[in-house]
Each structure stands twice: as C-alpha cells, then as structure tokens.
Amino acid sequence: MRLDYPVPALRSDVVRLRKWTYDDLDCVRAAGTDPSIPKGTTVPVHFTEAEGKAFIERAWSRNDDGQALALAIARADSNEAVGHLYLGLTRVERQCRLGYWLIPSARGQGFGSSAVDLISRWLLTDTDLYRIVAEVHPENVASIRLLVACGYTLEGTLRSWLWIDDEPHDALQYSLIRPDLHHT
Ligand SMILES: CC(C)(COP(=O)(O)OP(=O)(O)OC[C@H]1O[C@@H](n2cnc3c(N)ncnc32)[C@H](O)[C@@H]1OP(=O)(O)O)[C@@H](O)C(=O)NCCC(=O)NCCS
Numbered sequence: 214m215r216l217d218y219p220v221p222a223l224r225s226d227v228v229r230l231r232k233w234t235y236d237d238l239d240c241v242r243a244a245g246t247d248p249s250i251p252k253g254t255t256v257p258v259h260f261t262e263a264e265g266k267a268f269i270e271r272a273w274s275r276n277d278d279g280q281a282l283a284l285a286i287a288r289a290d291s292n293e294a295v296g297h298l299y300l301g302l303t304r305v306e307r308q309c310r311l312g313y314w315l316i317p318s319a320r321g322q323g324f325g326s327s328a329v330d331l332i333s334r335w336l337l338t339d340t341d342l343y344r345i346v347a348e349v350h351p352e353n354v355a356s357i358r359l360l361v362a363c364g365y366t367l368e369g370t371l372r373s374w375l376w377i378d379d380e381p382h383d384a385l386q387y388s389l390i391r392p393d394l395h396h397t
Contacts, residue, residue: 214341215279216300216309223335227327229287230298233272237285237294241265243316244297250314252377254297275299286315286328295319298332307343309336320355330363337391344391348384350375360387364394 223230242260244250251257255271257264272283286296296315303310311333315325336342348371349356365387373381 214302214307216282216302216340217276217279218282218284219335219339223331224289225327225331227289228324228331229289229292230284230328230332231287231292233269233283233285233294235266235269237269238262238265240285240294240296240316241268243318244314247314247317253375254312254314256314272297275301284332286313286324288319288324295324296328298328300332300336303346305344307341309342309345311345311347325355326359326362329359333363333365333389334394337389337394345389347387348374349387350377351383351385357385357387363389364396365389366393 218232219230241256242265244254244256245258245260256268272285275281275283281299281301283300284298285294286298287294296319297313299310299312301310301312302308311329313325313329333345336345345365346368347360347365349360351357351370366389368386368388371384371386374384375382
C-alpha cells in the first residue's frame, strides 16, 4: 500500500495538517533550539537557510515512494507551522509508525493532541491502515498524555529501544487500532 497526502487537507478548529513549504523556515529554526528534537530527527541544530530548506525538502521526499509521509502541523487561525507529523509504513501489514513534535512556544495549547487525533482517525478510516504505533520515552509525560487523550493503548516496554546520546533507553509502545475508534 501507499501513504499519500490527505485530500482534502485535514483540519480541525485548532490545527491544519498540510505540506511543508519554504515559508516554514522559522518553525524549523525554532525546532532546532529544543534540546530533544534534533536528537531523534533530522532537524538541524545549527540553523542556516540552506539547512532549513534541506529539512523541508527531506520532508517532501519522504513521500516519493509512498512509504512515508511528513506533514506540517499549522495553527488553524494563522496557518503558521508549529510542528511536524511523521508517518511511516512498517513491515507489519497495514501498520504505520507515528512521530511528532511541536516547537517549544506552541506546546501545551492542544496543537499536538488535535493533530494526532486528526491524522489517526483519518489513517484508520480513510486508508487501508488498521494499526498505528508510537514509541515514547517513559519520562515524556506530555507525549504519553497526548497519546492516551487520543485513545492510544499502552502495549508494553521495548527494552533498550531508543539510543539517546549513545546510551540505550527503554521505550513505551502505544497503539491505536481501528476498533478503538468506536470506543472514543
Ligand atoms: C509531546 C508534544 C508533541 C505534546 O504536544 P502539545 O501540543 O504540547 O500537547 P497538548 O497541548 O495537545 O497536550 C497533550 C496532553 O499532554 C499534557 N501536557 C502538555 N504539556 C505537558 C507537560 N509539559 N507536562 C505534562 N503534561 C503535559 C496536556 O495536559 C494534555 O494532557 P491531557 O489531555 O491529559 O490534559 C510536545 O510537548 C513536544 O513536541 N515535545 C517535544 C518532542 C517530543 O517529545 N515528541 C514526541 C516524541 S514521542
């Protein structure tokens, strides 16, 4: 199967999920100032216009073979990009992995949970996907609460799953499957 950009683009009262554009460089710059985002992503720590544009071009190229999709999370009111959603198909049939981040100034205002809820419902109702998985550091309380708020269920601990600063860390694996949507 392929993953493609949602048509029409997804939006709620809070966020729009849309393609990255070169007008979003301020968002890439802000993401690079966060201590955690560049560690698990290709966001440049030392921002230059060229590095910022290269990040946006990488986001576009994720969809070249239909195996992944990267979307900007934009504020519904201004269309300003404040975050990123990544979806990638896995070797497990009809499953994708989900990743996300918000720039520091946009956190705690519901943008993350609105974006994850919107994309998750679309993936499980409008595509052939049946299961979405997300892995979270056990101390990432905001991310755990976001997943729970979006109906995700804890499946277990993946031991030494994440490498951060050359050290292994456990991860919690959460999932959302199609039947879960009927309970939320
Ligand atoms: C995780 C992240 C995406 C959450 O997005 P957000 O827009 O700030 O989250 P929301 O405002 O939608 O809030 C989601 C839930 O987290 C809670 N939350 C938000 N910030 C929090 C914080 N700093 N500490 C504890 N809980 C927090 C909210 O109260 C809400 O929970 P509730 O529904 O039970 O009230 C964001 O903090 C982030 O980008 N962090 C850095 C990158 C990262 O960790 N990415 C995820 C990797 S798995």
